[in-house]
Amino acid sequence: MNGDPLPTGTGAPLGADFFQRDPVTCARELIGCELLWKSCGGIIVETEAYSVCGDEACHTFSRPSSRAFVAGHPPGAAYVYLNYGVHWLLNFLVKGGGENGFVLIRALEPTRGIGRMQKRRGMKSGLCSGPGKLTKALGIDKSQHGRNCLGGASLLLLRPANAPRIAVGSRIGISKATHLPWRFVLCGSACLSSPL
DNA sequence: ACACGGATACTA
DNA sequence: AGTATCCGTGTC
Numbered sequence: 001m002n003g004d005p006l007p008t009g010t011g012a013p014l015g016a017d018f019f020q021r022d023p024v025t026c027a028r029e030l031i032g033c034e035l036l037w038k039s040c041g042g043i044i045v046e047t048e049a050y051s052v053c054g055d056e057a058c059h060t061f062s063r064p065s066s067r068a069f070v071a072g073h074p075p076g077a078a079y080v081y082l083n084y085g086v087h088w089l090l091n092f093l094v095k096g097g098g099e100n101g102f103v104l105i106r107a108l109e110p111t112r113g114i115g116r117m118q119k120r121r122g123m124k125s126g127l128c129s130g131p132g133k134l135t136k137a138l139g140i141d142k143s144q145h146g147r148n149c150l151g152g153a154s155l156l157l158l159r160p161a162n163a164p165r166i167a168v169g170s171r172i173g174i175s176k177a178t179h180l181p182w183r184f185v186l187c188g189s190a191c192l193s194s195p196l
Numbered sequence: 197a198c199a200c201g202g203a204t205a206c207t208a
Numbered sequence: 209a210g211t212a213t214c215c216g217t218g219t220c
Contacts, residue, residue, distance in 0.1 A: 058215095059214095059215085066204095082204095083203095083214065084217085085203070087217070132215095132216050132217065
């Protein structure tokens, strides 16, 4: 259909059960997975965990609408919101395991639909090296908020074939609960939003 | 270094 | 209504 080669070395699709654990485990294990969205996508190289349990940086801490979202949607639902009035940010709902929360997808290494992503971004490189960049590259916006796409035709998450090397650090760009080591990156990736 | 931009949740 | 805050990016 498109001219892009199939990605090599990708494993089985994730199911909803993947997100029925806790946000930190999910954020770590999403590193190395391939995110495909309407025939564009890439390898997830950077994530952050947010927990409804005592995490002041999580939207549920200060937003009733976010708490309602957690109550009203299944695990794996896309939580998409506008940040700084400019950028859509993509999270996945984690629910029904040890702790509820979200995983923020912060960066991808592009693998598929690169030409289309370049056109949406208006540039050739750095297509997905940031949470706002990757949603623009993929064409994700408010219209996807609340949709549970896991297993659907348009959104697919594939496990890595080989265990990736993962590094851990503090979350970026937040003013509260900055000490928590809940940022995960793929070691050696050139596509991070900022170095670890 | 700085401007850009809008949804959400407060105060009244 | 008005104000404060916010998980960023591109260009200055």
